[in-house]
Amino acid sequence: MMLTPGDMARWSRQIRLPQIGAEGQEKLAAARVAIVGLGGLGCPAALYLAAAGVGTLGLIDDDVVDLNNLHRQVLYREGDIGQPKVVVAGQRLRGFNSQLRLMEHALRLTAANAMYILADYDLVIDGSDNFPTRYAVNDACVILKKPNVYGSVLQFEGRASVFVSGLGPCYRCLYPSPPPIGVIPGCADAGVLGALPGMIGSIQAGEAIKLICGIGDPLIGRLLVLDMLAMTNEHIQIPRNPNCAVCGDHPTITQPVEYADSCITPPAGLAGEDYDHENRMTPRIARRRLAAGEPLLVLDVREPFEAAIASIPQAKLIPLGDLPRRADSELGHLRENEIAVLCHHGIRSASAVEWLRSHGFKRAKNIDGGIDRWSLEADSSIPRY
């Protein structure tokens, strides 16, 4: 791909880097990069890759822009709320570079479609926000032999690595299978500082550019763990696991594996049957039983600022972190009672149920899907956040 004089002028500050030069710029123009997830990581990664002159970007996301995205997802503005992310991101990126070729995949990457979609690209940026997609990306990249530029964030902590089959480990070498549902909180439950995905997404863009141009030392065989609060980082040396199920010497996984997603809240009307089991129930049942005056305590384990945004009037608020200290004095008389535990999406409450049950509250149960699902299915007057 020959550069025009206009191209030379546009990328002059980059072309004058001896490691890049006109040759590197031509490699970038010929490159096809898939960006899985257009959230906190995917926005800055896409922005810098488009600006750097990557010729083709594949944008993969099934979500629409939400108000709570704007503090970190820098491609979107207030007027974009409700619009599909791939469409809005595509418009913004075209504004950077009218020559950019965009493939808009308005869908969720899954084990079922990952091979088909990613086969068209040279390199994949994993900016997804859930474990099933991360494993689908990893498995497909190993099988298709595509570099997987990994990033993830939570609270003030970011991680990045580059997984290249044959040269180093894959994601499964570090984490052979996803955690059980409810064990690991996501950003919606645990929060994230907006600038952090900006840093990690930029690192992913930089690693992708290095791989495309064949320069420097990519993060292969190393996991960068960045602690933004202390502003320190660790470079964990990570070996390939010869027994890895997908990239090991005798792989047992030859197609991406599908896992259940602990973070997806079923949309209203598609949630299936209501249930009221020994240790879990749906929000609709909880509301019905409260309305009937049954002696059911709803224990809200979210933070006070969340309760100020949206809450159930009858609920008692004890943030998860305070539960061990306050349970005896404030709930001690309810050890024989049913306690239905509520949080935002049902993850923190699952931890609370586990703790309560192991501390004598034998009838604690989770309200699956949390107050978000309560709002969707049981009471639309409760705001979502």
Place this chain on the structure above:
Amino acid sequence: MAITVKFFAIYRDLMGRAEIAIETSPGLKVADIYTQVLGSKARPELRSVTMFAVNEQYVTADTVVHDGDRVAFIPPVSGG
């Protein structure tokens, strides 16, 4: 012997701090350190998905820890 244990992600929330310096007996493995440090907060389903490192090198839980080592508990995070 003295070692430092560094906590990441959910372990920080569980322990309420980023790291801890402990005195421990020679010959212990990473798995023993985990049990000792987490105490009643240990959860098998969390431990089973945790990656361990000693001195910034990936290790398995049966690796023996030495004086002055820095042990890290690194759970998976999915946020993006």
